[in-house]
Amino acid sequence: MKVLYVEDNDQDADLTRRHLGRLAPHIELMNVADVATASERLKADVLPDLLLCDMNLPDGSGLELLRQVRDQALPMPVVMLTGSGDEATVVAALRGGADDYIVKHGNYLDRLPVLLDLAMGRHRLASARHARPIRVLYAERTHTDVDLLMRHLNRYAPNIRLEAVGSADEVLNRLPPNARAATAPDVLLLDYLLPGMNALELVKVVRQDRGLDLPVIIITGQGDEDSAVQTLKLGATDYLVKHEDMLRRLPVAIESAFFRVELERERGALRESQARFRQMAEGIGDVFFLNDPLRRKLLYVSPAFERIWGLPCEVLYDDWVAWMAPIHPHDQVRMQAAVQAINTDERFEAEYRVVRPDGALRHVLMRSYPVFDEAGLPYRRAGIVQDITERKQQEARIEHLAYHDPLTGLPNRTLLMDRLGLALAHAQRHQGQLAVLFMDLDRFKTINDTLGHLQGDELLKQVSQRLRGVLREDDTVARLGGDEFVVVLPQVEGVADPAHVADKLMAALAATFRIGHQDLYVTCSLGVSMYPRDGTDAETLLKYADTALYKAKDAGRNAYRFFSPEMDARAHQRLRLENDLRGAIARDELRLHYQPKLRVDNGQVSGVEALVRWMHPVEGLIAPDQFIPLAEETGLILDIGEWVLGEACRQLRRWRASGHPDLCMAVNLSPRQLQRPGLDVTVLNALEAGGLPPASLELEITESSVMQEPEQALALLRRLRAIGVRISIDDFGTGYTNFAYLRQLPLQRLKIDRSFIQHLADVDEDGVAPGATQDDVAIVEAIIAMAHKLRLNVLAEGVETEAQHERLSGLGCDEMQGFLHGRPMPADECERWMLDRLKQA
Template sequence: MESKTATILIVEDDPLIAQDIQNKLRNQGYTNTYIVDNGIDAVNHVARIPPDLILMDIVLPGDMDGIQAAGLIKQQFNIPIIYLTAYSNQDFLDRAQITDPMAYILKPVAERELYAALSIALNKAKNERQRDEISLLNATLISFAEALIVWNVAGKVVKANSSLLRLLGLQESEVMGLDISEVIDLYQLDDPAFNTTSLVYTIQQNGGYQDTENFILNLKNNATLSIRISASQIFDKQKSCYGYVLQIRDDSQRQRYEIALLDSETRFRQLVSHIESIFILSDTRKKQVIYVSPAYEKIYGQQLSLPANDNFPFINYIHFDDQTKVAKLLLALDKKEPCEETFRITKPDGIIRWVHARCYPVIEPQKDEIYRMACIIDDVTLQKASEQKLQQAAKVYDTTTEGIMITDTQFTIVAVNHAFSDITGYSENEIIGQQSRLLQSGLHDRNFYQNLWDFVQTAGYWQGEITHRKKNGDTCPLWVSISTIYEDDKKAVNYIAMFSDISSIKQSQEKLEYLAHHDHLTGFANRLLFNARLEHAIDQAHRNRTMAGVILLDLDRFKDVNDSLGHAAGDDLLKQLAKRFRHCLREEDTLGRLGGDEFIFLVEDVENIERIEYIAQKIQDTFLTPFIIGTSEVVMTASMGISLYPSNGDSVAKLVKYADIAMYKAKQRGKNCFAFYNENFNKDHDRRLQMATQLRLGLEHDEFTLHYQPQLCLKTGTITGMEALIRWQHPDTGMIPPMDFIPLAEETGFIEKLGQWVLLEACKQCKLWHQQGHEGLLVAVNLSAREFMFTDIVSVVKAALVKTGLEPQFLELEITESSLMDQAERVVDTLVNLKALGVKLSIDDFGTGYSSLSYLKGFPIDKLKIDRSFVNDLPHDKQDAAIAKSVIVLAKSLDLTVIAEGVETQAQSDFLLSQGCDEIQGYLFSPAVTADSFEKLLLKQ
């Protein structure tokens, strides 16, 4: 091979150095190069694509450095290696020398040094290969068992091996240098047409010569041999013929063997035709099956036509996963050794069978080579299935978590598995030979065991729960299955017991039973258990002619705790409450939790109302001490409703329902109290439920409308804006005032949808008036506490402005003082985000709450509204006058606009003007009116 076409593998972990070496190689004409960056990949690459030369870095990453990789490669391939190194460390060089490298090149690699090293290494490797090839050829010729003679293109003999010399009875000196025709003519062949000229011509035309029949060779001692002749050309590296080789094989003994074999095969065919195993006999020289027994068709599902051109016809049907097994079998045959293997075959119909093949090579003694192969194949599918079942059974026996114990018919233990020892504590040595009654716990009487064995004798099996005693004396429940093992004559010979420790199952069942009937957080009875106990209490009270009481408790403002401190804090609060509640009731009473912040209590055997009132007050008193949640101190209150059996109802459903109604009545009274149920509550409850439904329908049927109350500038008397106020025109009952439905809407959460509708309608109307020429008009919309705290109010406002096209500076959002101060720290971000939209912010009902001036200073508000309660008695009431003055002064100091609502007299208006109030609204100018009426007011200006 020319050095420029050489394949070179570069093993270098630094990609820049590797690329540099590859570029330099290409500059020198070496285009067939590969790069790997570690020793393991280098070994794998050489195994796939052996290169002509390797440039190997000594220091490589991973578990294999360059020297180790070179050592592995040298063991399998004679490939020249040049080491690349940045060091001249003697330890490295000593280790590297063991691998017989061609050269060392220091990094960075110089192109001239690289080219010189490559040229020397490749030429040296080429010369070594040529010497090896010549030595190999000579060794092959000398050791070849067949008679060989080699002559050159001039016809002169250049080599004859010892086998040929022995066959012809000549010395090497008698043959060397003779013309090949002289050597052949020394012997008389029985074919006159065979001569040297025709032989060489045939070789040149066909690339070789192979006789189709035997020739008779006449030897010097007048003996004859039956021979076969073959010949071929010999080429050099340039594919030019430089000689010929003739092979002469003595075929006499083979012919005698074949005659004897034919006779023995005839007898053999008669024998194997009656056995179920497949017998295959192959001629390995011709690679043909010369005999296959009739069983082949039965096992493989098809006939095999003879002669079949394959030594091993069964190979085509081998299951894919077992092909490696058969490959190993064939390798063993190459070593002339008998071998056997079990593998699967896939029949033409797709059915998979297991077969066991035993192969025996038949050796021709004179030549020591295989010329026949005998294979016996058995279908072992049934045996394999049996083996697998036995293996599976043994594995199950040893690895199952169920204990297994086998006794004889006298109940003597004869075998146990590992799980038996794990469950009982007895080792196999301790328990074998003992009576099974050793495991009895003493918790079952004699009749139990008598009935058990009577059933086994009758039915052959028994299954059930038994409590047994362990070696350490503990008892545990077992689920046991006992079966009888019979002999063929149906006689019982053994009993086998399989059992599982069901302690954890029973504990889990008890735990599940508890969890199914108790609240996981407090441990109180859940709704299911509470209802069952209430049912029982009603029956008992009926029999004893006493009362039973139900107290339903709902925490006030529990959602604020969750929202401000997190749900974990809320759970902690509920646990603390549960601990306090346990001290309020007797052992026979029931504490329950219905979910969320609702608790329910059952008081049994109530003698009088005072008793249950005392318990309710005791529960109320548990809230007097603040709760410590983390680092926070939390003050809580609760509202409770009470219903009594039999005066309020005689069923679980009624008593719980009426306690719930009473609890809502307590909330209406101001919370932090309890109320007993009466029938009027029920009527009010039904009315509220009906109104809640009508609210939803009212919005769907466009029953709501907006009225607008003008807001005037005190100095000029002109309308600067208006407050949008909702009205409900019910089709049956007429106009319903806001005070009758707004609290219910807030309580039910419907205020969120209603508020969104108000906001959208108000913005739409304001934009319409702007388009009609009333530019600069501002609309004020009230936000409820629920809207502000529990909806994404910023997104709602933004959507309304976008949808209606109203500029944000003409929308004013009014938020009550109490809503802001309840969650002052949380609302700041919301106010800032609203202000960022460009809208104006106003505090409604200012002065009625408990504002912190520090918070007020931090709120991004634009306006304060003086509540009507401070305006009603102006200017005569000194306290109201002082409050109004203070609010105006405060607003001015914070650079805020101030407006007063509820102005009905000229005196009130004059007083407010004198104190510097900016705006007013009230009946003095106009009540809230429809959009049409408001438009007329605008036109009058």
């Protein structure tokens, strides 16, 4: 913007030039010191864009230059400079057509760039509006004056369209209720003396009664200036005195009055818009800002800046880029480069972090865009800053949940596989080794089921903390689920390193865990696989570590084992066995063998025990100790146990119907069956399906299975006993014997474990047991005595010799079972054995 600056004070001129150079470099000042030189510049072919003129000059007044601009209709706005207290001069300047003025006082130089930009903007807008005609309603009682004015305007201001009426009543009849209606004139031009009502009264009606904000110009004769001033007080916009200069000044006065009112309307609308904008900007949580990049100055920022940045808004008004100082150091360089690269006409978007003075971290999203002037040039930049901290935290939580265990915070399988893959790639590049440790807690299920899942979860969290405390920063410990954990050790030198870590992990868990109000002791078992010795991919290493884990458990738990090829072969065999076992019932591969039980006093058969066997189509007959533990572990024991119960009842029905009416059947119950709800209903259904009396069925349980969930087991056994079914303790003496609890169980029989029977015959006449322990005799004798005191029947398992038979008989044992009297046999063979026994009797 080229500005002709007329100022005779060299100090003021220099100060203004330097100030504008700093605040508004787009403004170019051309300074002259007097009216004459300025007048010559206004006659040049190339004119300035704006005239900035001091009111008092050495060779005249700035009003002379204003008059020259308006008389010659030069296309430029005029801004007047004046001293304080010179109101009359200001009024004269505005009446003469000045676009604006500024008083030389205080910080007027700070306001000057904005004022010049606004004046230029209004001028451009006014120039554009000159294409639109200005409609003037002229009230004049003298026809000659009307004719003279019309001819003058047609010649010198054709854009002003005049409509004449002769009285105030006609004026009022022509005015619509709304000044902005399409039929409303743009300007009222009123002669002061009108028939029936003078201009003073008419202005009062227009302003006060009608409430119209139309610009009103009063034309009065010489000597009536005081009356015209009164109309100004009532709301008239301007007045002119009838003399020879009036016709020349009238077009300027009309345009000035019209645009002044238009400007005031626009300012009013702008004020309303600004008020609404401030109300909106201050009511939302986002930061809104508006700045002037050319002047490097902030024009507005909403109060939300203080909430997000933790700084007062004033810091931005003092330094428009102060918002960048608190940006997180890791984002600083990126943001500085991005901001410097912004073109003035481009949109900009960026996310970054802000560190508040209190240390709090906020994530923000900034969007800014250019604001264009009437000429389509960017002159402002506006923007919005959103606080996206909560969104970022939510995204981080979602990402964390996607890769971490929600209970312990450890990496989950997904993140484990990613890290293991990276570790393998690193080991391959550097020809190194790594180890994978697969770990789980020993007997965690018992703890979880006994104390409840909440306590079990707390134990898992404490275990995770201890594991983390043992490992290096580069190591990974992940939770796969339940009580299974995996540790990845990159960059190991050999088997000694993972062995040392395994020892440390086991030692870390050896200390007491405080869970609620209880102290718990927990051990763990670990399996270890090595890269590249055992495998070269993640899945293989995990599988082999899991295989080694089972070997550690088989070794008695609280141990670790390294993987070997033999383990893999056994693991594959075990997997094939599990898959085959799943279809064994459907393929009718399970068989029941029956072992007789005899009374000691008369040698009669008191009953039989049903023992399951698996006739594998390839492996042949598989003994129970090879597949029952697998069935227990996989849960298949539930279906197998139900099949055994049903088949045993069906066979018993056949035997009782074919000559053995008093025969009883014993069936073993697994720990899992005891924990399964509805076992009593299953038993009752099996008895009803076989048409059997409940007393013909005996259910054998182990001490350890009862003690896993004692209260639940006791309630179930009582319900079974209420049905009439007999209950016996199998393998008595090998489990967690609790005699106080034993008294509460609804038992009818104790079965002494075969381990106490094996060496009974080795004891000589003097009570010496050279091949066994004398304690066996004492234990068996004590069990029999205790059982009889509790009114329980006693059965000895594993009787294989006559000497054992005689010894047990002498100790008062009630029944016997073992190879001496009969091995487990298929049903038809067992029936023949019982018939032969009857014949012998």
